[in-house]
Amino acid sequence: MVILWTDALIYFLVVTVIFLSFYVVRKPQFKRPLTKIFHNKSGMVSLIFLIFFMMIGLFDSVHFKSNETHAKPIISVLDYWMTPLRTQGEKTYSAPFSTHLYNKEMVVLDNGSKVWRYPRLKYAGVYLDKPEQQKITDIVLKSGQGFLKGVVFCAMMIFGLFLLNRYYGAMSALNDWKQSPMALKLISSVVIMMIIGSFILVELSSYYHIFGTDKVGEDVFYQAIKSIRTGLVIGSLTTLIMLPLAIVFGIMAGFFRGWVDDVIQYLYTTLNSIPSVLLIAASILMVQVYMANHAENFTSLIIRADMRLLFLCLILGVTSWTGLCRLLRAETLKLREMEYVQAAQALGVQRSKILWRHILPNVMHIVLISVALDFSALVLAEAVLSYINIGVDPTTYSWGNMINGARLEMAREPVVWWSLTASFIFMFTLVLAANLFADCVSDAFDPRRV
Amino acid sequence: MINYIFRRFLYALPLLMGVNILTFVLFFIVNSPDDMARMQLGQKHVTQEAVDNWKQQRGYDLPLLWNSKEKNPVVETIFYQKSMRLFVFDFGTSDSGRNIGSDIQQRMWASLAIALPSLIVGLLVNISMALLMVLFRNSYIELSSIIICVILMSISSLFYIIGGQFLVGKLLRLVPISGYDTGIEAIKFLVLPVIIAVVSGVGSGARWYRTLFLEEVEKDYVRTARAKGLTETQVLFKHVLQNALIPILTGVVVVLPLLFMGSLITESFFSIPGLGSYTIDAINRQDFAIVRSMVFLGSVLYIIGLLMTDISYTLVDPRVRLS
Numbered sequence: 001m002v003i004l005w006t007d008a009l010i011y012f013l014v015v016t017v018i019f020l021s022f023y024v025v026r027k028p029q030f031k032r033p034l035t036k037i038f039h040n041k042s043g044m045v046s047l048i049f050l051i052f053f054m055m056i057g058l059f060d061s062v063h064f065k066s067n068e069t070h071a072k073p074i075i076s077v078l079d080y081w082m083t084p085l086r087t088q089g090e091k092t093y094s095a096p097f098s099t100h101l102y103n104k105e106m107v108v109l110d111n112g113s114k115v116w117r118y119p120r121l122k123y124a125g126v127y128l129d130k131p132e133q134q135k136i137t138d139i140v141l142k143s144g145q146g147f148l149k150g151v152v153f154c155a156m157m158i159f160g161l162f163l164l165n166r167y168y169g170a171m172s173a174l175n176d177w178k179q180s181p182m183a184l185k186l187i188s189s190v191v192i193m194m195i196i197g198s199f200i201l202v203e204l205s206s207y208y209h210i211f212g213t214d215k216v217g218e219d220v221f222y223q224a225i226k227s228i229r230t231g232l233v234i235g236s237l238t239t240l241i242m243l244p245l246a247i248v249f250g251i252m253a254g255f256f257r258g259w260v261d262d263v264i265q266y267l268y269t270t271l272n273s274i275p276s277v278l279l280i281a282a283s284i285l286m287v288q289v290y291m292a293n294h295a296e297n298f299t300s301l302i303i304r305a306d307m308r309l310l311f312l313c314l315i316l317g318v319t320s321w322t323g324l325c326r327l328l329r330a331e332t333l334k335l336r337e338m339e340y341v342q343a344a345q346a347l348g349v350q351r352s353k354i355l356w357r358h359i360l361p362n363v364m365h366i367v368l369i370s371v372a373l374d375f376s377a378l379v380l381a382e383a384v385l386s387y388i389n390i391g392v393d394p395t396t397y398s399w400g401n402m403i404n405g406a407r408l409e410m411a412r413e414p415v416v417w418w419s420l421t422a423s424f425i426f427m428f429t430l431v432l433a434a435n436l437f438a439d440c441v442s443d444a445f446d447p448r449r450v
Numbered sequence: 451m452i453n454y455i456f457r458r459f460l461y462a463l464p465l466l467m468g469v470n471i472l473t474f475v476l477f478f479i480v481n482s483p484d485d486m487a488r489m490q491l492g493q494k495h496v497t498q499e500a501v502d503n504w505k506q507q508r509g510y511d512l513p514l515l516w517n518s519k520e521k522n523p524v525v526e527t528i529f530y531q532k533s534m535r536l537f538v539f540d541f542g543t544s545d546s547g548r549n550i551g552s553d554i555q556q557r558m559w560a561s562l563a564i565a566l567p568s569l570i571v572g573l574l575v576n577i578s579m580a581l582l583m584v585l586f587r588n589s590y591i592e593l594s595s596i597i598i599c600v601i602l603m604s605i606s607s608l609f610y611i612i613g614g615q616f617l618v619g620k621l622l623r624l625v626p627i628s629g630y631d632t633g634i635e636a637i638k639f640l641v642l643p644v645i646i647a648v649v650s651g652v653g654s655g656a657r658w659y660r661t662l663f664l665e666e667v668e669k670d671y672v673r674t675a676r677a678k679g680l681t682e683t684q685v686l687f688k689h690v691l692q693n694a695l696i697p698i699l700t701g702v703v704v705v706l707p708l709l710f711m712g713s714l715i716t717e718s719f720f721s722i723p724g725l726g727s728y729t730i731d732a733i734n735r736q737d738f739a740i741v742r743s744m745v746f747l748g749s750v751l752y753i754i755g756l757l758m759t760d761i762s763y764t765l766v767d768p769r770v771r772l773s
Contacts, residue, residue, distance in 0.1 A: 001641075142755075149636075266464065266465070266468065269465055269467035270465050270469055270472065271472075272752075273465055273469060273749040273752045273753050274469055274472070274745055274746075274747070274748060274749045274752075275708065275711065275748040275752065277714055278729065278741070278744055278745045278748050281624065281733050281741060281744065282476050282477070282741050282742070282745055283476065283731070285733065285736060285738065285741060286476055286477070286480045286481055288489070288736070289481040289485050289486060289489045289736075290480065290481055290483075290485070292488070292489050293481070293485045293488060293489070293681065376603075376604065380606050380607075383606045383608055384606070384607065384608060384715060387608055387715065387734060388714055388715070388718070388730055388732060389733065389734055399606075400608075403606075403608050403612070407608075407612050410615075410616050410620070411620075420609075420612065424605075424606075424609055427606060428604055428605060430602040431605075431606075432600065432601065432604040435600050435603060435604050436600060439600070
């Protein structure tokens with residue numbers, strides 16, 4: 001197993017989130033917002049989508065050295081599962097579900113004569129004799145197979161849960177949920193639909209290129225799936241870097257006031273006054289120079305790309321903590337005049353304890369809301385930055401790189417639209433889910449809307 | 451008043467100094483000029499002479515902070531020559547030898563020509579959408595427009611541009627896909643980018659103004675106005691809009707100076723010769739001098755915007771007193 005830097009940070013993040021959620025579930029002050037989120041239909045559906053994306057991202061974050069070729073490339077568990085998609089490349093473009101290449105070529109027939117026509121694809125629908133007539137029925141048939149597999153899987157899963165519940169009472173933790181049959185029904189039906197849908201997609205993608213292939217013949221569906229990790233890493237690791245800065249500085253500035261406040265305010269106004277795109281551009285340029293001059297530290301392509309991704313998160317984190325810091329400072333200024341804080345001070349409670357016990361829990365809702373809101377903005381920002389060449393490494397799979405590679409293809413005739421469509425669908429789903437969930441979170445945690 | 455403005459101006463100086471030091475550290479300390487020269491000249495197999503030559507041509511051969519050989523040890527340094535000169539808007543020459551200052555002067559008008567109409571039209575569209583949403587609040591019209599806003603917000607701006615160029619420019623052939631011209635001819639090149647900028651901003655913009663108006667609608671004076679017997683439209687357009695104009699106006703004033711910087715993506719997609727595409731070209735050519743100047747220029751403009759916001763607050767809102 002190989003642990004890349006971003007992998008390690010993702011594991012750390014997952015552990016933190018698990019601990020935090022245990023903490024949050026136990027605390028009485030979070031009960032009302034949590035039940036509110038649970039009863040919000042669009043919020044729960046988008047949460048399921050987010051979890052689905054996160055699972056894919058997590059499987060893509062477990063890397064190991066494969067024995068496939070002599071070079072022993074570093075691949076992830078997801079890569080391993082998708083080996084056919086990863087390795088079965090065509091020559092160049094081909095449309096979604098197509099059985100023929102995009103370009104005409106000289107094809108040598110069995111009898112030795114040469115014909116100028118669209119050659120068959122090497123890995124899509126090879127078993128069809130007359131693809132024009134048989135393709136539709138075959139696609140329907142294959143999706144039916146996938147559907148059946150999905151149904152069987154779901155049935156087994158439900159049966160397993162039922163048995164667990166029967167003999168071990170493992171579902172007792174879910175007893176609260178049972179009181180709201182509407183939410184439970186909705187969640188389980190969405191989950192089942194997603195499982196069946198992904199079974200159909202997996203089944204189809206092993207026989208066809210469901211989103212076509214790109215310029216060098218790589219499967220676009222595979223690229224779009226791989227890009228999920230990049231988007232999630234940017235959205236979440238940036239938050240991991242930004243939160244400590246914003247919380248520590250914001251609370252300190254608001255609580256201690258005086259020269260501490262002045263210094264912190266000066267710091268964030270200075271950082272804020274540089275347009276963030278330019279600051280990111282300048283920093284990434286410098287990272288490029290550094291990497292070029294210290295090539296010996298970045299031996300393999302994937303380590304290099306990973307370091308650049310990490311640097312990007314770092315830079316985004318440094319440029320984006322100022323907004324939250326300002327909010328937290330204002331809130332802390334308000335809180336420190338509250339009676340319970342004054343009472344604690346009068347009783348001689350240590351300052352650090354006041355900060356930890358009285359201030360921090362009471363600004364947590366602002367932190368949660370802003371994390372949820374920032375996530376989708378960061379995923380969108382990645383695409384834009386990659387387009388200007390100051391985002392992730394060009395070899396990393398990301399939606400921004402996909403768009404960047406495909407946008408000039410719109411000028412071709414016939415139009416090569418599938419790369420853009422694939423990245424659009426995946427990115428739109430993730431960002432929409434994140435936006436809806438963020439709305440739901442801010443609705444639930446906003447104290448003005450009790 | 452003048453006293454106040456002067457004081458605010460003095461407050462801006464340490465900020466600019468901070469920006470300056472930050473860029474200096476980024477561009478000269480993190481990587482030495484030698485590293486930059488090697489990067490530009492192409493990595494391996496570069497002789498030290500070539501590096502020295504490159505540095506000398508661009509004035510990077512001086513010591514960073516202290517030059518003990520010269521009579522005036524502070525002046526003959528990179529920090530003084532490259533960073534302090536920015537304060538008098540002497541941007542020097544780019545790494546490819548052009549004068550950055552004149553380039554900026556030439557290009558900023560194109561940026562402004564596209565950014566200003568986008569801002570004004572966008573503002574009008576956003577505010578009227580938000581007012582309509584508030585007017586029809588608690589109805590299906592509001593619910594569906596909120597959903598549309600969230601959907602519009604979730605689409606990357608790149609797709610708006612690519613889609614707009616494809617639909618309007620290539621399929622319908624209404625306007626040229628990209629390019630720029632001087633004078634009145636420029637309009638046909640500007641229509642599409644402005645429309646796209648407005649459409650891509652309407653989702654988040656309308657939502658933002660809606661929350662602003664909703665906060666205002668709950669206030670006491672609105673209830674009084676309704677009690678006087680005014681209709682809902684009169685209340686909204688006369689009372690609420692007028693009072694909400696203060697935060698809207700001050701929010702706009704901050705970004706006014708930054709309009710000169712233009713938009714990086716729009717300008718590069720539509721090949722408009724503004725400052726945004728200038729910056730992108732510099733990033734792609736790894737021209738450090740231009741990027742450094744643009745960072746400084748951007749922060750100067752932002753700080754001017756902050757100053758203007760403070761002043762406009764005191765002008766527009768009678769409750770704010772100068773302190």
